[in-house]
Amino acid sequence: MGAKTAHNLGKALGHSKTDKRIDILRRLQDAGSISEAARRAGVSYKAAWQAIDILSNLAGTPLVEKVVGGSGGGGAQLTQAGKDLLKASVHLELAKSQVVKHATAPASAASQATGMLGFRTTMRNQFPCTVSAVVKKGGFVRVTLTTKGATVFHSLITSASAELLELAVGQTAWLLCKATAVLITRASKDPQKNRLKGVVERKSRGGSHSEVNLLIEPGITLVGFADPLVKLRVGDQAVAEIDASALVLAMAQ
Numbered sequence: 001m002g003a004k005t006a007h008n009l010g011k012a013l014g015h016s017k018t019d020k021r022i023d024i025l026r027r028l029q030d031a032g033s034i035s036e037a038a039r040r041a042g043v044s045y046k047a048a049w050q051a052i053d054i055l056s057n058l059a060g061t062p063l064v065e066k067v068v069g070g071s072g073g074g075g076a077q078l079t080q081a082g083k084d085l086l087k088a089s090v091h092l093e094l095a096k097s098q099v100v101k102h103a104t105a106p107a108s109a110a111s112q113a114t115g116m117l118g119f120r121t122t123m124r125n126q127f128p129c130t131v132s133a134v135v136k137k138g139g140f141v142r143v144t145l146t147t148k149g150a151t152v153f154h155s156l157i158t159s160a161s162a163e164l165l166e167l168a169v170g171q172t173a174w175l176l177c178k179a180t181a182v183l184i185t186r187a188s189k190d191p192q193k194n195r196l197k198g199v200v201e202r203k204s205r206g207g208s209h210s211e212v213n214l215l216i217e218p219g220i221t222l223v224g225f226a227d228p229l230v231k232l233r234v235g236d237q238a239v240a241e242i243d244a245s246a247l248v249l250a251m252a253q
Contacts, residue, residue: 125177151216212232
């Protein structure tokens with residue numbers, strides 16, 4: 001396995017053997033069938049394929065290939081890259097277990113923050129929340145998340161994504177959102193969007209819109225953009241408006 005391939009597999013590895021996507025690959029290796037792997041993992045066939053596609057995209061190479069013919073009429077199996085990924089996940093878990101043995105300090109705000117330090121992302125807004133409600137609506141799931149300071153967010157994700165994340169009330173999740181998806185205004189009356197009140201902490205002009213840092217509760221500041229016609233000053237009350245589909249979830253491991 002070349003250096004480039006190994007590097008790309010690292011991106012697909014995730015953070016734990018409990019990652020549902022890795023679990024599906026492991027079950028596929030045993031079952032030789034995507035539908036059977038989905039059944040054993042407790043997810044839909046669609047969710048299983050989504051997991052495989054995501055991992056393959058991250059790895060930059062196919063992890064699963066179809067098997068034609070045979071007594072069972074065909075199936076699927078892992079490519080060599082898929083097998084290498086599973087082996088790497090075992091080594092990662094062993095290494096992590098050694099680290100955990102030496103971690104004796106109690107949980108703190110600082111240690112909680114390390115949960116996302118392994119990620120590099122263009123999303124300016126990212127902070128921890130607790131899942132407080134999970135409601136299915138057709139092929140989508142509306143997830144209600146609450147911050148430590150009781151600020152409420154609503155995120156809209158697909159049912160397949162909800163399956164892979166194994167969402168449940170009480171779980172800790174990281175909420176992520178691009179600054180360009182946050183509209184800062186004086187007031188918002190759109191009931192279909194998240195509307196979060198706060199105080200303008202900083203403001204800087206960039207291009208046609210002004211970048212605004214809005215403090216919504218101690219320790220959580222949303223970064224967004226305001227129309228130049230909206231005259232906001234530091235210390236002003238304002239509202240951050242965000243579409244539910246723009247909020248991305250990342251589960252803590």
